Amino acid sequence: MEAVSYRVTGMTCGGCVRAVTNALRAAAPAASVAIDLPKGLVTVGGLDEPGVRRAVEDAGFEFAGRAA
């Protein structure tokens, strides 16, 4: 599955990045995860969009859809 970038709001520090990363890996241990904190972008491969949304929201952050 190709990696897709999503906008996620509410991440403001390295702890947030870690929390989102761990939530995604809990949902899909083999997922590729790359997070650009200043841009609020989360790029994920190996987990579909509903799975990404659920993991992000369950972790307490706001999922704002695919990046343009």
Add this chain to the structure above:
Amino acid sequence: MEAVSYRVTGMTCGGCVRAVTNALRAAAPAASVAIDLPKGLVTVGGLDEPGVRRAVEDAGFEFAGRAA
């Protein structure tokens, strides 16, 4: 179950607080959760210590035991 305070390191902003809170509530929806960010203290009622540790660590933060 009485609320117990634990030391948790790695929380540095409100997003971290939300992430830890949500992880604890996912583990025990009825748990009481209070977090003192400057002190790094997480006070939880309704979830035992192993459950708190697991939720905190799974969220990407470091569980450092009961507060003195």
